[in-house]
Amino acid sequence: MISIDNVTFRYQNQRGDEAALKNVSLTVEDGEFLGVIGTSGAGKTTLALAMCGVVPHEFKGDFYGAVLVDGEDTVEHAPSHFARKVGEVFQDIDSQMVASVVEDEILFGMENFGLPHEEIGARLDRVLREMGIEALRERSIASLSGGQKQKVAIAATLALEPRILVLDEPTGELDPESSREIFALLRRLCEEKGITVVIVEQKIKLLCEYAKRLIVLERGEMRFDGAPREVIAHVDTFKSLGINIPPVAELSAILREGGAYAGDVALTLPEAERMAREAMA
Ligand SMILES: Nc1ncnc2c1ncn2[C@@H]1O[C@H](COP(=O)(O)OP(=O)(O)OP(=O)(O)O)[C@@H](O)[C@H]1O
Ligand SMILES: [Mg+2]
Structure with a gap:
């Protein structure tokens, strides 16, 4: 389990006056499949790095609050202490090899x-x-x-x-088919081996399908935290942030607003069909 308690972090040489993470609190339970989204610069990578102690050990800065990995404070141990518990896969695979x-x-x-x-x-x-x-x-x-x-x-x-896998945009450079394959593999690890998966991603449609929980970061702050269906329902916020959500989810919001549909936000094709039938009835 990772518990992040009121973490604020500002990189030593960070530009501007804002911090990369601001008062972020979050508990990642064992066996969860958590998706992290947010616009560029929102703090997603910083959050991922804080989960294994790389922030604030390897990237220095002002760190407030606490990150506990199975009760152990990341400030009190070197990242290598957590390396066998929390596995990280970074976006730039080539530099990791x-x-x-x-x-x-x-x-x-x-x-x-x-x-x-x-x-x-x-x-x-x-x-x-x-x-x-x-x-x-x-x-x-x-x-x-x-x-x-x-x-x-x-x-x-x-x-x-590791009991926990943290992946930062692992499908960033992959085509849709390989991306889905990676998500399916991660789901299998989560379901069959109980590995906790935390994945930073831009591919919201895949996250909605595979993640059990989504958090949205915005300028270092936690904006939403919940089941994908609940989070994605905030269609207007995603629009204003310029984050594209699945078209079916957007359509359900429009139909709900117009009173033609009263059900949950649709995320999958079968759900979209059901929604269309209800809206036309
Ligand atoms: N090594 C660093 N030194 C100084 N500032 C940094 C460093 N890394 C990130 N930042 C700053 O911290 C903030 C959060 O960056 P972060 O990389 O966590 O965002 P992100 O959500 O991962 O963005 P992206 O989608 O572009 O990967 C940004 O303002 C960024 O400029
Ligand atoms: Mg990033």
């Missing part, structure tokens, strides 16, 4: 943490299987597609058996 061959990339972290040799081999096999990339084992990383690289990055993180 340290090896040139897939299996070496996955081995690197485990060797770094000094896991016993037999254990390392077993975990390597397991994460390759879990991510469906056994065939890529000996491939050079440079020859992989974006989606394949992202799976390798997730596999390398999973090899450390």
Whole structure:
């Protein structure tokens, strides 16, 4: 569990007078699938970095409040202390990769943490299987597609058996099909292994489908926190922020306003069909 209690953080060399995070409080329960959205500069990456102690240890600045990972204060321990509990996958996969061959990339972290040799081999096999990339084992990383690289990055993180995965725009450079595949893999890890997933994303349609909870950051502040359907219902706010929400959700808001529809915000195609039928009746 991660509890974020009234966190305010301003980077040492941050421009302007505002802080990157302002009085953010949030509890991420074990096994949750949490999506984080917000416009550029809203503080999403900073929040992700604060969840594993990289903020304020590696990025210095003024930090107020507390982040507790399973009750341990991130200010009191180095990020490496949390690395096996909270796995991070960053947006820029290339800068995260340290090896040139897939299996070496996955081995690197485990060797770094000094896991016993037999254990390392077993975990390597397991994460390759879990991510469906056994065939890529000996491939050079440079020859992989974006989606394949992202799976390798997730596999390398999973090899450390974190209970929590924090991903910062992992599908940012992927096509719709590979993006959906990553989301489906994450859902499986969450449902079958109870891994907590925190994912910063721009792809709101996918988040609405896969995340159980969504938070919206705006200029460092928590604007909304709730089930995707409840959060997405604030159509006007998303419009004013310039965040595109799924067209069916927007349509339900319009129909509701006009009194033609009284149900919940529609997020999926079957729901949209039901909504259209009710509106036409
Ligand atoms: N290393 C840094 N040094 C100084 N200021 C920073 C640093 N990283 C981020 N900031 C500032 O902190 C604020 C929040 O940035 P952050 O990267 O967390 O936003 P974001 O929501 O992830 O944006 P994006 O969607 O563009 O990735 C911004 O005003 C940004 O300019
Ligand atoms: Mg970011």
